Amino acid sequence: MKKLALLCILGILVSCQNNDNNIVENNFSSEWSIPIAEIFDGGPGRDGIPALTNPNLVNSNDPESSFIRDTDLVIGYKNGDDIRAYSHSILDWHEIINDNIGDVSVAITYCPLTGTGIGWNRILNGRETTFGVSGLLYNTNLIPFDRQTNSNWSQILNTAVNGELIDTKIDLIPLFETTWKTWKTIYPNTKVVSRSTGFARTYGVSPYGDYNTNNNLFLFPVDKDNRLPLKERIHTIIKGTKAKAYTFSTFATGNVIRDSFEGDEYLVAGNNEFIVSFLLDDTTNSLTFEYTYNNTESLLMDNEGNTWTIFGEAIAGPRTGQRLTSSESFMAFWFSIPPFYDTEIYNQ
Numbered sequence: 001m002k003k004l005a006l007l008c009i010l011g012i013l014v015s016c017q018n019n020d021n022n023i024v025e026n027n028f029s030s031e032w033s034i035p036i037a038e039i040f041d042g043g044p045g046r047d048g049i050p051a052l053t054n055p056n057l058v059n060s061n062d063p064e065s066s067f068i069r070d071t072d073l074v075i076g077y078k079n080g081d082d083i084r085a086y087s088h089s090i091l092d093w094h095e096i097i098n099d100n101i102g103d104v105s106v107a108i109t110y111c112p113l114t115g116t117g118i119g120w121n122r123i124l125n126g127r128e129t130t131f132g133v134s135g136l137l138y139n140t141n142l143i144p145f146d147r148q149t150n151s152n153w154s155q156i157l158n159t160a161v162n163g164e165l166i167d168t169k170i171d172l173i174p175l176f177e178t179t180w181k182t183w184k185t186i187y188p189n190t191k192v193v194s195r196s197t198g199f200a201r202t203y204g205v206s207p208y209g210d211y212n213t214n215n216n217l218f219l220f221p222v223d224k225d226n227r228l229p230l231k232e233r234i235h236t237i238i239k240g241t242k243a244k245a246y247t248f249s250t251f252a253t254g255n256v257i258r259d260s261f262e263g264d265e266y267l268v269a270g271n272n273e274f275i276v277s278f279l280l281d282d283t284t285n286s287l288t289f290e291y292t293y294n295n296t297e298s299l300l301m302d303n304e305g306n307t308w309t310i311f312g313e314a315i316a317g318p319r320t321g322q323r324l325t326s327s328e329s330f331m332a333f334w335f336s337i338p339p340f341y342d343t344e345i346y347n348q
Helices: 002-018 024-026 088-094 178-184
Strands: 039-043 058-059 073-079 082-086 096-101 104-111 116-121 131-138 141-146 152-154 160-162 176-179 191-193 234-238 242-247 253-263 264-270 275-280 289-291 298-302 305-307 314-316 329-333 342-345
Touching: 073 088, 073 104, 073 178, 082 088, 082 096, 082 178, 088 096, 088 104, 096 131, 104 141, 116 141, 116 329, 131 152, 176 178, 234 264, 234 275, 242 253, 253 289, 264 289, 264 298, 275 329
Parallel strands: 082 191, 242 342
Antiparallel strands: 039 131, 058 191, 073 082, 073 176, 096 104, 104 116, 131 141, 141 152, 152 160, 234 242, 234 329, 253 264, 264 275, 289 298, 298 305, 305 314
């Protein structure tokens, strides 16, 4: 199966190389805000990788979820009592899941080639839309399109790069990435996307073989920054054209740090399973935080006696019901960030 997956990858790459990138130039004559010469056709074409909309969900203890291993990564979201997980093993094959979670319309966008899972608000110009997979890549990263205007978007830039909405920034929705075991331990009542998607795919088997761990395997040209192992998973905060990367080694035994970046103060916390960050403001900058995670949603306590969750909500103490401001951040393979942003690495 791994050999078959790798042959599939090579076939896509050969297709891309043989096209000399002319597919982009011939089919998209309108203005792009990124260099057309650096946009590659991944092979399957528009909607060739089918995005999902409002997928079937099952409980975490349902046999239907057994294809997800405890060590597999999932992307989690919580809106009140509605708690959902989107596994990489599903996203590897679909890349985008459009979902409605209570009053939130979210697109879970995931690029298997850059390891980036980012939540997008699907309300554009006051109307709900869905996102699909264009089949195009920029700096090896996913280019989604919205079905309302057919604008093309850069996932890592979180910006429309072509079409009616060119240069429009998307509103981010904070997600939480960790292992399936950790997520269902924190939220045992979670639901998870099932394999009953309507598509015949070998969920649980990556279509990219050992791509995630092989630092020498790349399918498309991208500049390489060797300050860290190229496929190392990092947490990155972005602001404007700048980014700051945080490695798991900083948080391996459980840690919380305060850090300054581009004139703002951030709170970054995590362990060897996850990293999250929040933007401190005038109402929270004076607080002193302590890492108190104990396999529940409680992550931090502060000097006022408030308890804060992994999503930054105060669930005990005088600030109960308040939320820390989410940072603009996401998980990624290290190599994917410097081509988009002027990137520094946090050093203790």
